[in-house]
Amino acid sequence: MTPVSRTRPAPALTLGEVEARAAAVLPPGVRDFVAGAAGQELSLAANRAALDEVFLVPRVLRDVSVRSTGCELLGSQFAMPLAVAPVAYHRLAHPDGELAAARAAAAAGVPFTAATLSSFPVEEIAAAGATTWFQLYWLKDRARRLDLVRRAEAAGCTALMLTVDVPWMGRRLRDIRNGFTLPAGVTAANLTEAAGSAAHRANGGSAVAGHTALTFAPSLTWADVEELRTLTALPLILKGVLDPADAALAVRAGVDALVVSNHGGRQLDGAVPGVRLLPEIRQAVGEGCRLLLDGGIRSGLDVLRALALGADGVLVGRPVVWGLAADGEAGVRRVLELLAAELDDALGLAGCRTVAEARALRTVRRGE
Template identity: 40%
Template sequence: MTTESTSLPDPATATGSAAAPGPGRARQSLIYRAGVLGRAPQVPTDFATLETRARAAMSARAWAYVAGGAGSGATMRANRAAFERHALVPRMASGHVSRDLSVELFGRRLPTPLLLAPIGAAAMVRADSDVHIGRGAAATGVPYILSNQGCSPMEDVAAAMGDAPRWFQLYWSTDDALVDSLLRRAEASGADAVVVTLDTTMLGWRPQDLNLGSLPFSQGIGIAQYTSDPRFREIVRERTADPGRAKGDVEVTLGAIRTMLSISREHPGSLRDNLRSPEPRAAVETFLDIYSNPGLDWETLATIKSRTSLPVLFKGIVHPDDARRAVEAGADGIVVSNHGGRQVDGAIASLDALPAVRAAVGEGMPLVLDSGVRSGADVVKALALGADAVAIGRPYMYGLALAGGAGVRDVVANLVAELDLTMGLIGAETVDDLTPEILTTGPAAGTSGPP
């Protein structure tokens, strides 16, 4: 038997008094009490088991897209090795009964330093994926960075989240009017910030997808922000009205028929009407032509501050010189990320890049660490090395695969619980206590002594 999924304890009561045990002990108590009744958690509490069960629940194409990386996977392995090289050095008898996990980002006090990273085409894992993720995030108070390659319009996700915090990820299109339209919609949808992704001006070499010939966007999956956008629809209409842009006939195969069905199902409107219309296919072709801009440069990026009133973060920074350029271009924050190892094989681990980026931009610039985070202890290490917040990706997608929005919620609750317990066990009372002094490093960091 399995227990019902459980939510993160109320942050208003989870910290700050002896009577409130904190999210770590509260989460343990929920799980152990259910265990007395013979019920195990629906969502595993460790990443390895979570990943194994999620793989069994996902299609081969969904698994390849979510779990796969660039090339040989060296960057994915480097991300994990970087966390493993750093070991925590616990201190005893701190006297702290509870912890304050809260952080402030862009004028909003958040209950924890966690965010949900943007992941496109999540409907490969579960229908209405973005709405499920948004609800799971809202249940925990953790901001969800809505993907520009989402499967539901941002307005629908915002409605599902209510007043819960959210950001919006922007891929800089080759059409500037589309960039402006997406930014206006993000503002109107209540986004607290915009995350401009810089490391995906082209798709990296991803063998797991390539070996299956699987690109979700070519199936119409992951382009809902575009097909719901007035500027994008205008471009599609212009193309379908231009006979010079007409595409040749498609070879009729079973695969082609399945693709057309997928495109027609994903496109706004009825399946019957879409199958008769050239617009759904034209929308996919238009998206593939313009969604990202390989010629993106710092001069263009510097125009972002005139395009939106929202705080802007640049995502994909791993070099200190690029961090400085980002500040010069008007960045209000930086996401130190190698895209989860999905873009460049053999790249530097995000955690290894973090200290140099922090040194380059100083203490006042908000930094988010993304890529390779698998546990609450990982979160502690990232914060100690200079991050102000930490974004998770694959773990919550695996929760989505197992239990929808409740699975997302439970993955976050487990991470927060482990974060809280780890902080307590090493003697930290607040996030500000997490400094480089709590770490030691080396080839055998897990067995080395104090620094």
């Protein structure tokens, strides 16, 4: 009897293909938790549409035989202007969770952002080998949030990213309809067992939303940002800034970098896509503040678009989880390999040899 040949599928050629493979294996509730957004998901769709409205004006007759996607971010050199975004509960997608994703980031030469709600503790994630940034939610308990900062410092994290657009979790209707709860074995590993247990109990809605309502402080203000600035010497990043006026206030508060983001459409439904405000925010902060775009990045072309509009780099979140679900660490490596290859291709075809030259490209929007 001839044995059945079990061959691996051909490598994915786009992040869309990776998403489709992940969707085929993820439980429906988890798939909705990762893919979904707030309200009618207007901002989720707008993030993608806004990027596709941006067209580049390529330069010609330049020698692009040698190119580099390398860049500097917050004092470190990376292989490309991209960081893995903070995403909660990677173990929903794969048992190796954040550890596998961090190892893939290390192999790709990009930073990995460990989330407050990660499913492995920050110490284990940082030990996986990637340059690690730590994302902080403003917890109600001051001692616990300060403890998280000190743990991140002791673990060797090289930057602190404070999320400022989540006083509570947005109304994510898919999760409410699904009564989404964390399965056994998946916890908020950086928090105490008592603090994280609520995410396993649903009372007719999303247990994760209920947990965050109990844990996060909606009272975060600029005074708290200024206090945090005095409590750590790590570079400080604010994630979730959209208004140029807020960006200018952040610079005055001593912030080193901003993530221009509407939280992937998962907070205020109808919030403007970050890519629409990038040029104005760049003008407001000047060149002394690093800008990262988050929301809807699905290709190396999108990275180039962000650079041309004033960003220093981008964050990528959902595609990393898709890669993890599709093929563990190898799947995340494939996601980052695709982004690197696509960025190199787009860079050269636009007549640019470096990330710095990409930032000088002109853009036009659909209809202009």
